[in-house]
Amino acid sequence: MGKTLFDKIWESHVVDQVDGGMEILYIDRHYIHEVTSPQAFDGLRKRDLPVFRTDKTVGTADHNVPTKNQHLPIVEELSRFQVAKLHENCEAFGVELYGLGHPYQGIVHVIGPELGLTRPGMTMVCGDSHTSTHGAFGCIAFGIGTSQVEQVLATQCLLQKRPKRMRITIDGVLQEGVLSKDIILYIISQLTAAGGTGYFVEYAGSAIRSLSMEARMTICNMSIEMGARGGLIAPDTTTFEYVKGREFAPKGAKWDQAVTYWKTLYTDEDAIFDKEYRFKAADIGPMITYGTNPGMGISVSDEIPSASTGGSFDKALNYMGFQSGEVLMGKPIDYVFIGSCTNSRIEDLRIVADYVKGKQKAPHVQAMIVPGSKQVEAQVKREGLDRIFQEAGFDFREPGCSACLGMNEDKVPAGAYCVSTSNRNFEGRQGPGARTILASPLMAAASAIAGKIIDVREQLN
Amino acid sequence: MQKFTKIQSTAVPLPMEDIDTDQIIPARFLKATTREGFGDNLFRDWRFNRDGTPKADFVLNNTMYSGQILVAGRNFGCGSSREHAAWALADYGFKVVVSSFFADIFRGNALNNGILPIQVSQEDLHTILTAIEQEPTTTFEVDLEKQSFILPGTSLAISFEIDPYKKMCLLNGYDDLDFLLSKRKQIEAFEAQQLVF
Numbered sequence: 001m002g003k004t005l006f007d008k009i010w011e012s013h014v015v016d017q018v019d020g021g022m023e024i025l026y027i028d029r030h031y032i033h034e035v036t037s038p039q040a041f042d043g044l045r046k047r048d049l050p051v052f053r054t055d056k057t058v059g060t061a062d063h064n065v066p067t068k069n070q071h072l073p074i075v076e077e078l079s080r081f082q083v084a085k086l087h088e089n090c091e092a093f094g095v096e097l098y099g100l101g102h103p104y105q106g107i108v109h110v111i112g113p114e115l116g117l118t119r120p121g122m123t124m125v126c127g128d129s130h131t132s133t134h135g136a137f138g139c140i141a142f143g144i145g146t147s148q149v150e151q152v153l154a155t156q157c158l159l160q161k162r163p164k165r166m167r168i169t170i171d172g173v174l175q176e177g178v179l180s181k182d183i184i185l186y187i188i189s190q191l192t193a194a195g196g197t198g199y200f201v202e203y204a205g206s207a208i209r210s211l212s213m214e215a216r217m218t219i220c221n222m223s224i225e226m227g228a229r230g231g232l233i234a235p236d237t238t239t240f241e242y243v244k245g246r247e248f249a250p251k252g253a254k255w256d257q258a259v260t261y262w263k264t265l266y267t268d269e270d271a272i273f274d275k276e277y278r279f280k281a282a283d284i285g286p287m288i289t290y291g292t293n294p295g296m297g298i299s300v301s302d303e304i305p306s307a308s309t310g311g312s313f314d315k316a317l318n319y320m321g322f323q324s325g326e327v328l329m330g331k332p333i334d335y336v337f338i339g340s341c342t343n344s345r346i347e348d349l350r351i352v353a354d355y356v357k358g359k360q361k362a363p364h365v366q367a368m369i370v371p372g373s374k375q376v377e378a379q380v381k382r383e384g385l386d387r388i389f390q391e392a393g394f395d396f397r398e399p400g401c402s403a404c405l406g407m408n409e410d411k412v413p414a415g416a417y418c419v420s421t422s423n424r425n426f427e428g429r430q431g432p433g434a435r436t437i438l439a440s441p442l443m444a445a446a447s448a449i450a451g452k453i454i455d456v457r458e459q460l461n
Numbered sequence: 462m463q464k465f466t467k468i469q470s471t472a473v474p475l476p477m478e479d480i481d482t483d484q485i486i487p488a489r490f491l492k493a494t495t496r497e498g499f500g501d502n503l504f505r506d507w508r509f510n511r512d513g514t515p516k517a518d519f520v521l522n523n524t525m526y527s528g529q530i531l532v533a534g535r536n537f538g539c540g541s542s543r544e545h546a547a548w549a550l551a552d553y554g555f556k557v558v559v560s561s562f563f564a565d566i567f568r569g570n571a572l573n574n575g576i577l578p579i580q581v582s583q584e585d586l587h588t589i590l591t592a593i594e595q596e597p598t599t600t601f602e603v604d605l606e607k608q609s610f611i612l613p614g615t616s617l618a619i620s621f622e623i624d625p626y627k628k629m630c631l632l633n634g635y636d637d638l639d640f641l642l643s644k645r646k647q648i649e650a651f652e653a654q655q656l657v658f
């Protein structure tokens with residue numbers, strides 16, 4: 001019987017099997033950041049252990065950093081301390097760090113791919129659930145807890161139970177105005193926030209194949225929002241073209257060997273998945289969420305459904321100030337956040353710039369654009385997009401996680417509605433009491449201009 | 462890690478579904494660099510008003526309910542991978558979380574911190590919640606060795622699943638790192654033959 005792409009990569013990384021079905025999995029790349037690593041380094045100190053493979057470990061500061069005046073010391077004391085701790089730990093243990101002020105600094109899931117550190121066939125982890133992003137390159141990438149960060153630092157390995165395999169196939173052509181963010185929000189709305197738990201997902205089909213790497217990353221990024229450990233897409237020419245020439249990508253003869261190997265990374269025709277779903281690209285509209293988990297999503301022109309799960313559903317609608325049967329088009333909004341590891345790459349920002357060029361944001365809306373990395377920021381400036389943003393009334397800032405989780409000062413006030421390109425609409429995620437509506441960068445841009453939720457399809461012609 | 466063998470305790474009901482780790486411990490409290498003290502901010506925004514006063518209607522502020530067992534709705538621990546969620550629960554004093562479904566990363570984090578996640582059927586969850594509602598002093602018995610969750614004197618006796626390796630770790634207070642460190646030679650041998658691109 002044939003093998004799935006997932007199994008091919010997994011099996012080539014099993015160091016040993018343990019009684020009861022656990023496996024020791026070797027990790028090729030370990031990304032670390034300031035929030036989930038300090039306790040892990042402390043653990044190493046307690047046991048007097050070094051970092052086992054410093055050349056496979058890379059750090060950056062992203063969750064906590066301000067997005068204004070990054071050249072100045074961080075104002076907020078605890079954040080400053082946590083970022084300083086990361087510097088101190090990386091220095092002491094010999095780990096490469098792209099910290100604040102470094103030209104490679106940025107959201108960990110943006111910088112790994114853009115530096116060519118993320119490559120097909122690898123296993124990679126980070127103390128962050130959206131590590132699934134990197135699966136877009138045809139690798140096994142998943143988020144871990146801090147105890148596991150410590151394990152990988154100490155041994156470059158993890159004890160894992162192999163997840164089940166799921167394949168989600170999307171065929172056909174997307175409607176105009178519908179982006180990869182809409183695909184993944186649609187999938188999660190169909191499978192629910194727990195529908196992928198216990199699985200690793202492969203995304204396949206013609207609609208997926210036709211996507212750029214940036215768009216593929218957006219899809220894999222949100223795999224965790226349906227509970228899946230990760231998601232991956234078989235590497236192809238689009239993947240190779242993206243990786244080629246990047247800072248840490250293989251070069252010369254090594255590149256040719258790499259591509260030869262990467263071409264073996266696909267799911268065999270007769271491989272069997274534990275679960276399969278199929279959707280049609282044409283059925284997907286511009287999506288928005290109406291509740292407090294990413295599974296609570298609808299096409300923008302649809303009505304909010306009625307209670308499916310009793311108390312929790314009602315609590316969510318109550319928090320959002322919405323009602324079953326309501327259509328959200330025309331609903332005034334207060335904030336727009338364009339950024340996060342889901343949608344802060346250059347392609348996302350080009351889409352936004354293209355839409356807002358020559359337009360003005362609605363006066364009552366605060367609109368913020370936070371690039372994913374220093375490199376994205378630099379590219380935006382090279383292309384002059386920052387001017388377009390400014391002229392349209394958008395606040396273009398410096399890179400970091402920002403209002404995706406509101407650990408720094410970028411927060412949405414209680415009760416305010418924020419159309420956000422991030423990945424989580426949990427209660428209080430963007431600040432206590434904040435109401436998040438997840439959407440694509442295009443829908444977010446359109447909402448900022450209109451000052452309310454609109455169907456972007458009606459604007460494009 | 463502390464050993465886990467057996468506990469007898471009352472339980473705290475939190476029947477909400479899809480409780481994500483942002484609710485268990487909001488991001489703004491993740492700035493600490495040690496593992497201690499997160500219990501104070503467990504369920505912070507459900508538990509306290511913005512001015513820091515307790516919200517009377519939240520279960521942790523209701524003196525009728527207490528104990529080392531948290532009984533929660535389906536899909537507990539979804540969202541962020543932050544282990545701080547497990548630290549907050551442990552720091553507050555919970556040793557067991559019962560739910561009809563756990564998010565993967567949370568389950569792993571819990572086990573790595575001596576918290577036992579017990580998955581039960583939707584029906585059993587309902588029975589347990591009803592029992593607590595009717596009598597908040599209801600005392601349950603959890604025996605890891607026997608993999609049993611029981612309500613003594615009633616027909617409620619659930620045998621739960623746990624990975625045998627993880628069970629051994631909890632019973633003995635071992636963690637994965639002890640085990641992985643003992644495999645150092647094999648790990649190096651693996652590296653020597655691996656082709657990396």
Ligand code: SF4
Binds near residue numbers: 063130340423
């Ligand atoms: S951008 Fe948001 S989701 Fe992504 S790593 Fe940062 S905090 Fe996590």
